[in-house]
Amino acid sequence: NNQYAMGTSQQRSTSSAEIYERGRAFGIPGEAVDGMDVLAVKAAGETAVAHCRSGNGPYILEIKTYRYRGHSMSDPAKYRTREEVQKIREEKDAIEHVRDLLLTGKHCTEEDLKAIDKDIKAVVNESAEFAKQSPEPALDELWTDIYAQAEA
Template structure:
């Protein structure tokens, strides 16, 4: 019986090379962010995406640039995947004026609407409702764009999810709800928080199509997202995808992750998504060792450059303190 690696996939050499370079950049950026946090160059909250890179890669190749992404506070990788530069992302982690949110948002609040990336949200589950709102806007404007709304297994316990699912199905909104199930929420396993262990089944109450996907495989993520996106573009409404993944680090930089064993972590590292893509490239001889090393060096230089950019960037000026807090809006129907 043939295994998955023996079967010729529809993905091209270019697909795998794109995935490898992107996923390696996400991995190295997050590793560097963790190192800099330990050096106190980065302060505040910081949630790393290490181990979950296949989700970002597969979602990118299954969507188009005009589609919208929105996520929670573990947002660095999706922001970079969607087109934000490593420079502006690292500068934001440093709290510098050249950051994507002018140094005011920090790790949890990356934002670039011009790239189709709408956050970066620190309130657990809040982005689920906002994601449906992005989809409603596209539907209202008559585009065929879709919204991908990412959230964690912990956020699946929020009331916002159920209210949003009901409305999204009622209005057939073009939104794909993606639960990045890394098994532990902040530090509590799924088994200790719910009687429903298969999160994709939450869609059943709303007759919403759903599926569970291997989040350590870029191919599986691409195929699952592609099916859901096709339905949404056709006006058939939302889908819930439970993408089972694993974060190698703690929930945040302050989490020693003592609630799981070293053996469990090592077991998942054997299925490392970056290595899986690299092995496929090597097996099919789609790149020489020299070409692979050139990609590795390119990524290394990008990460070093973004740190240098952040280090040399200015801090926000004092007159920025109250800017961007409120939006000035004139209402012609209000009479003084």
């Protein structure tokens, strides 16, 4: 849940602030978690996976996050202020939060993080180049790894 459906804030577009609660009508438990907190997401994910793997059925995990840019390339995101976006970046950015945890916990150094960032950029660039050079998949690939059941 990135707080905006296309260009409309969730607060204006839904009667329920907690989307995960919609599962209750179907007997599906769940919870909301701060998606800007990596450790909270990890813990909630472990809870959800344990629930499902123990045979208790589905679990709705609403991860509340925030998108900094518009919904698409053609979305100028005029429905929120620059100040709103900047405030979230400064106060709640997930990557900066983890970075601070790693550095203050002395799990790594600034140089370690720079090396990781360099490695990640190389992987992303190699992957993008591979995708650009690869042929389009065959149309029958559209149905590969689809596990939904059709009704009879």
